[in-house]
Amino acid sequence: MAANAPISPLAPKTYPEMPEIRGLRIATAEAGIKYRGRTDLMLMVLDEGTSVAGVFTRSRCPSAPVDFCRGNLSGGRARALVVNSGNANAFTGKRGREATAVTAEAAAKAVGCDPSEVFLASTGVIGEPLDAAKFSGLLEGLGAEAVSNRWRDAAEAIMTTDTYPKVATRRVSLGGRPVTINGIAKGAGMIAPDMATMLSFLATDAAIAPAALQDMLRLGVEPSFNSVTVDSDTSTSDTLLFFATGAAGNDLVSSADDPSLAEFKTALSELLLDLARQVARDGEGARKEIQVSVRGAESDASAKRIALSIANSPLVKTAVAGEDANWGRVVMAVGKSGEPADRDLLTISFGDIRVAHHGERDPSYDEAAASAAMRQEEIRIGVDLGLGGGAWTVYSCDLTKAYVEINGDYRS
Numbered sequence: 001m002a003a004n005a006p007i008s009p010l011a012p013k014t015y016p017e018m019p020e021i022r023g024l025r026i027a028t029a030e031a032g033i034k035y036r037g038r039t040d041l042m043l044m045v046l047d048e049g050t051s052v053a054g055v056f057t058r059s060r061c062p063s064a065p066v067d068f069c070r071g072n073l074s075g076g077r078a079r080a081l082v083v084n085s086g087n088a089n090a091f092t093g094k095r096g097r098e099a100t101a102v103t104a105e106a107a108a109k110a111v112g113c114d115p116s117e118v119f120l121a122s123t124g125v126i127g128e129p130l131d132a133a134k135f136s137g138l139l140e141g142l143g144a145e146a147v148s149n150r151w152r153d154a155a156e157a158i159m160t161t162d163t164y165p166k167v168a169t170r171r172v173s174l175g176g177r178p179v180t181i182n183g184i185a186k187g188a189g190m191i192a193p194d195m196a197t198m199l200s201f202l203a204t205d206a207a208i209a210p211a212a213l214q215d216m217l218r219l220g221v222e223p224s225f226n227s228v229t230v231d232s233d234t235s236t237s238d239t240l241l242f243f244a245t246g247a248a249g250n251d252l253v254s255s256a257d258d259p260s261l262a263e264f265k266t267a268l269s270e271l272l273l274d275l276a277r278q279v280a281r282d283g284e285g286a287r288k289e290i291q292v293s294v295r296g297a298e299s300d301a302s303a304k305r306i307a308l309s310i311a312n313s314p315l316v317k318t319a320v321a322g323e324d325a326n327w328g329r330v331v332m333a334v335g336k337s338g339e340p341a342d343r344d345l346l347t348i349s350f351g352d353i354r355v356a357h358h359g360e361r362d363p364s365y366d367e368a369a370a371s372a373a374m375r376q377e378e379i380r381i382g383v384d385l386g387l388g389g390g391a392w393t394v395y396s397c398d399l400t401k402a403y404v405e406i407n408g409d410y411r412s
Helices: 064-073 093-111 136-145 151-157 210-220 259-281 300-311 314-321 327-336 367-374 401-408
Strands: 024-029 041-046 051-056 080-087 118-125 166-174 177-186 199-204 239-244 289-297 347-350 353-357 378-384 390-397
Touching (some): 041 151, 041 199, 051 064, 051 210, 064 093, 064 118, 080 093, 118 199, 166 259, 177 259, 199 259, 210 259, 259 289, 259 390, 300 314, 300 378, 300 390, 327 378, 347 367, 353 367
Parallel strands (some): 080 118
Antiparallel strands (some): 041 080, 051 239, 177 199, 347 378
């Protein structure tokens, strides 16, 4: 969180109590990587046998930690996660790769594992060399002091311009055993994920094989993290990792198609969407959440592209910021998307108020009612193309002067 930055008005009024995940421990520290007077380093220690799955940015300029994690993911096992904030270790060349190697070696020594079982993530400024010596010496001590009940601390340690920590939890039954899923995320700017979010880490004490975990995660990110956008910019560091310690004692689930996973999948989907929406609601300078729901498209993929065109439009986002029911900007965004659309079939709504219908302003249009809908904290924009059965929802936020102020002096 930037110094003296006000907490977003869209921040949660209360935070869930984050239960322990058996087989997992957390520690945090102030390493002084960029920030002063706040934690910026997190170590997660995982029991032997922990499965891991992950999805990462599709940026052609990925960070060194993303490359490192991709290399280790094929092993399917994890013993440690190290995350730093304040420096993305992206576009840092040979020194960036050396920093990941130094960090992984120190973490492996701290928890007693091979570097191939260590996962890394970094967030912050791009292009600045990361001095791993600033924090690698802290990892041994963190490994010794890690405890199981520090999820909120972990969420705070990975923040950059976030104004609040993002946490979520669910508890379900799997194979007759109670299991827990916890998750944290960070992200407020440079948010238009492509396979993940800026940074997010999930864990469960269920026993699930890596392949099954990967399949569930890959499907789960599409309607959640891959359907959220703050500013249309995909980060070089997007990383989402999911750990399963197996400490709950259920029989190992080897396939994502196992019927016993039904309740677990539902909870996982809910948790992913919960975290994704928290990211959208903490968009830099945001004062309103925008939910764009498109239906009647020729396909779900087409509906998603149209929804993103609307959600990413600066004109739509500034209209929302100004509480202006300017549905003409939505028409514009549908038309520019490049997707099939028929002007004379188009219907647009703000909240429950239909503002345009079949190619023109709705005959019963009421400016006062539409303006009242725009004064809400959550702005629901509905579009019906009238062409087919495709539907999708994208989550975003408004665009305010504060976004420019935050990003105009981000490196200072």
